[in-house]
Amino acid sequence: MERTVKNIFKSKPTLEGAGVRLHRVFGYHQVPLFDPFLMLDHFGSRNPEDYIKGFPWHPHRGIETVTYMLTGQVEHGDSLGNTGVINSGDLQWMTAGSGIIHQEMPKCYDGLLEGLQLWVNLPAEKKMTQPRYRGIIGNQIPMVQHEDATLKVIAGKIADTQGPVTDLMVDIEYFDITLSKGKEFIRTTNKDSTAFLYIISGSGSIQETTIASHHGVLLSDGNSVTITADDMLRFLFITGQPLKEPVAWGGPIVMNTEAELQQAFKELDEGTFVKTSGSVPVSTSYYRP
Numbered sequence: 001m002e003r004t005v006k007n008i009f010k011s012k013p014t015l016e017g018a019g020v021r022l023h024r025v026f027g028y029h030q031v032p033l034f035d036p037f038l039m040l041d042h043f044g045s046r047n048p049e050d051y052i053k054g055f056p057w058h059p060h061r062g063i064e065t066v067t068y069m070l071t072g073q074v075e076h077g078d079s080l081g082n083t084g085v086i087n088s089g090d091l092q093w094m095t096a097g098s099g100i101i102h103q104e105m106p107k108c109y110d111g112l113l114e115g116l117q118l119w120v121n122l123p124a125e126k127k128m129t130q131p132r133y134r135g136i137i138g139n140q141i142p143m144v145q146h147e148d149a150t151l152k153v154i155a156g157k158i159a160d161t162q163g164p165v166t167d168l169m170v171d172i173e174y175f176d177i178t179l180s181k182g183k184e185f186i187r188t189t190n191k192d193s194t195a196f197l198y199i200i201s202g203s204g205s206i207q208e209t210t211i212a213s214h215h216g217v218l219l220s221d222g223n224s225v226t227i228t229a230d231d232m233l234r235f236l237f238i239t240g241q242p243l244k245e246p247v248a249w250g251g252p253i254v255m256n257t258e259a260e261l262q263q264a265f266k267e268l269d270e271g272t273f274v275k276t277s278g279s280v281p282v283s284t285s286y287y288r289p
């Protein structure tokens with residue numbers, strides 16, 4: 001059965017972090033529609049005022065955050081002791097697990113700074129797993145060239161090309177696809193996996209439905225999907241198997257029950273939140289839900 005368009009979400013202006021103007025494609029109010037995915041934010045501006053305040057030290061637990069820089073740079077540091085810069089084309093796959101405290105600070109950029117952050121939920125049995133940080137630099141992401149299509153394989157496999165992000169807590173496919181006008185992307189999918197697109201630029205169609213720039217496109221269940229480019233089309237194609245577990249979401253922490261959320265915030269107050277640390281930042285203030 002061919003997948004069709006189930007819902008389209010236009011990304012909405014949202015203020016996040018210490019005052020970053022970004023666009024939210026989906027989030028808290030869409031649970032559990034995108035299960036196992038929780039949120040997708042698209043940040044991008046030519047004006048540093050819109051992003052320079054960044055996301056200072058804050059905690060996460062129970063999720064993974066996946067940050068993909070299209071252009072520009074984000075400096076990061078975390079309680080595992082990782083520090084570095086995510087550059088244009090690089091990707092950071094961060095598993096918060098039992099708890100991480102990190103910061104993500106965009107650097108002033110001459111031109112359009114643009115990136116995407118996806119939140120992936122962790123299954124109940126993995127919520128308190130060891131935190132893990134993976135930085136993938138752009139040239140480690142294999143690119144499949146197919147006539148007038150460019151397929152960047154970040155997680156999952158296209159033909160014999162395996163993406164660099166493997167050994168995931170939840171099986172996920174994450175592709176960055178560019179098609180020339182008139183070209184098609186045809187993909188076989190698990191029938192009941194959640195599959196969606198985020199249109200970075202251009203326009204296209206799925207069956208009779210038009211898909212346009214800066215929209216999230218959630219697909220119906222089915223074994224395959226065909227995406228046609230109406231002009232030069234760039235989109236993320238993301239799939240994952242739904243967890244079908246209760247979601248208790250408090251700001252940067254997503255657990256299964258309210259009691260687990262309360263426990264997390266109690267540990268933050270008491271300074272016992274981080275279970276595995278390199279260097280824990282001191283005298284910081286964190287976002288609260």
Ligand code: MN
Nearest residue numbers: 055060065104
């Ligand atoms: Mn964060």
